[in-house]
Amino acid sequence: MRFYLYGIIPAGQPLPRIAGVEDGDLLACAGGAGTRLAATYSPLQGAPSATPQHLRQHHRVTMALLRRGPLIPFRFGAVLAGEEAVQGLLQERGEEFADRLENLRGRVELSVKLLLSEPLESPAGDVERWGQPGTSYLRRKARLARRSELRAADLDLLSEHLHHVMSGLVIDWRGEQRGAMRSLAWLVRSGDVQSFKARLAAFGRARPEVKILSSGPWPAYSFV
Amino acid sequence: MANDVPEEDLAQDVSLLELVDHLLNKGVVLTGEATIAVADVDLIYLGLNLVLTSVDTARKSLGAAG
Numbered sequence: 001m002r003f004y005l006y007g008i009i010p011a012g013q014p015l016p017r018i019a020g021v022e023d024g025d026l027l028a029c030a031g032g033a034g035t036r037l038a039a040t041y042s043p044l045q046g047a048p049s050a051t052p053q054h055l056r057q058h059h060r061v062t063m064a065l066l067r068r069g070p071l072i073p074f075r076f077g078a079v080l081a082g083e084e085a086v087q088g089l090l091q092e093r094g095e096e097f098a099d100r101l102e103n104l105r106g107r108v109e110l111s112v113k114l115l116l117s118e119p120l121e122s123p124a125g126d127v128e129r130w131g132q133p134g135t136s137y138l139r140r141k142a143r144l145a146r147r148s149e150l151r152a153a154d155l156d157l158l159s160e161h162l163h164h165v166m167s168g169l170v171i172d173w174r175g176e177q178r179g180a181m182r183s184l185a186w187l188v189r190s191g192d193v194q195s196f197k198a199r200l201a202a203f204g205r206a207r208p209e210v211k212i213l214s215s216g217p218w219p220a221y222s223f224v
Numbered sequence: 225m226a227n228d229v230p231e232e233d234l235a236q237d238v239s240l241l242e243l244v245d246h247l248l249n250k251g252v253v254l255t256g257e258a259t260i261a262v263a264d265v266d267l268i269y270l271g272l273n274l275v276l277t278s279v280d281t282a283r284k285s286l287g288a289a290g
Contacts, residue, residue, distance in 0.1 A: 005254075055243040075251035089254070111242065183245075215242045221250035 003029065003041040003080045004048065006061050007219065008072040008090075008097050011038045016064035021048050021057045029083055031090030037097055039086045040065060047079045062219050070105040072097055073219040100224055107171060108190050108217035112200065114158055114182040115211040116151055155182040158210060165203050169196050174222045185222035193217055 004021060011030045020026045024042030031037045040061075048054045058076050065071045080086050090097065159175055159182055172187040188196050197214070204212045 008252075050244075050248060052240050052243070055240070055247050058247060059238065059243055073251045075249075075253050076247035078252070078254050080254065111246070215238050218246055219251075221246045224250075224252050 001043045001082070002046055003039070003082060003086055004044045005074045005078040005080065005086075006040045006042075006058065007065060007074055008037055008039055008101060009065060010069060010101065011036050013038070013069050015040065016061075016068060018061055018064045019057070020061055021054050026061060029086045031094060032087045035090050035094045035098075037090050037094060037101065039090060041080075041086070044079075047077050050076060066108065066217075066219050070101050070107075071219045072100055072104065072224050073221050075221075104220050104223070106190050107187055107220065108193065109220045109222055110186045110188055110193065110196055110216035111214065111218060112162070112184045112186065113213040114155055114162075114184070115180060115213070116154060116209060151180060152177060158182070158207070159184060162200075162203060165199050166196060169199070172223055187220055187223050190217065 004024065006020070006026075009028065011028075013028075015026055015028055018026055020042030022042070022044055024044050026040060026042060028038040028040050031039075055076060062071060062073050080089065155177070162184070163170065163173065166186065169188050169192045170186050171189065174185045176183050186196070193216075200212065200214055204210065
């Protein structure tokens with residue numbers, strides 16, 4: 001039997017009554033003498049596969065844990081051999097985890113993805129240019145490359161503006177470009193979630209050219 | 225200190241896209257005995273690149289863990 005891990009919590013924090021992945025029990029393994037941490041886990045035969053059902057159940061467990069206090073979330077699929085391995089982990093990284101846990105107390109992650117609404121055209125879709133493949137195709141590719149650069153620059157400006165709009169609410173943030181989309185993660189105080197969402201909604205209404213996908217709150221996946 | 229996020233926020237449903245992005249792309253990663261088994265995941269159009277990135281990240285982790 002192996003320990004399938006969800007996250008790190010303060011030792012002694014009450015656990016929610018909820019089934020874990022593959023209907024496993026939700027348990028806590030304390031770090032032993034000298035640590036104030038515990039790892040939450042379900043005893044399973046091995047690592048579960050990343051099916052939608054398992055992902056959703058893992059998410060439900062971490063959200064239930066987050067209701068009760070700070071949580072350092074593990075990536076889905078983290079498995080250790082047993083109690084000894086868990087205690088070894090907590091001893092080895094205890095100071096790091098303790099600092100992070102304290103920094104996450106009362107804080108949650110909000111996710112925002114920005115996508116410009118205008119779609120990119122594809123050079124392969126222009127049938128009438130089949131008679132002029134070489135130079136014409138290369139010119140179109142060059143135009144698309146310039147548009148991609150402009151698009152990234154637009155998203156840079158939008159991200160900066162959004163960050164300015166959220167000033168006073170954001171404790172930390174992360175951003176990365178994924179193709180035509182800018183993915184942002186924001187660490188905020190749990191009491192500021194509604195204010196954040198209200199400001200984001202106003203930001204979106206003022207910019208119909210931008211598609212905004214938002215979700216959260218989450219455990220602080222991007223800040224651990 | 226208990227988390228004071230409103231219950232309606234904690235209870236919200238999230239898309240598979242976001243689940244994959246958070247749970248497979250982020251969070252504390254263990255080395256050594258940590259394994260990630262990646263099964264087929266239904267793809268969502270808007271998040272196609274996102275899902276592929278997450279699956280790719282998971283496969284790289286699997287490779288790194290041996």
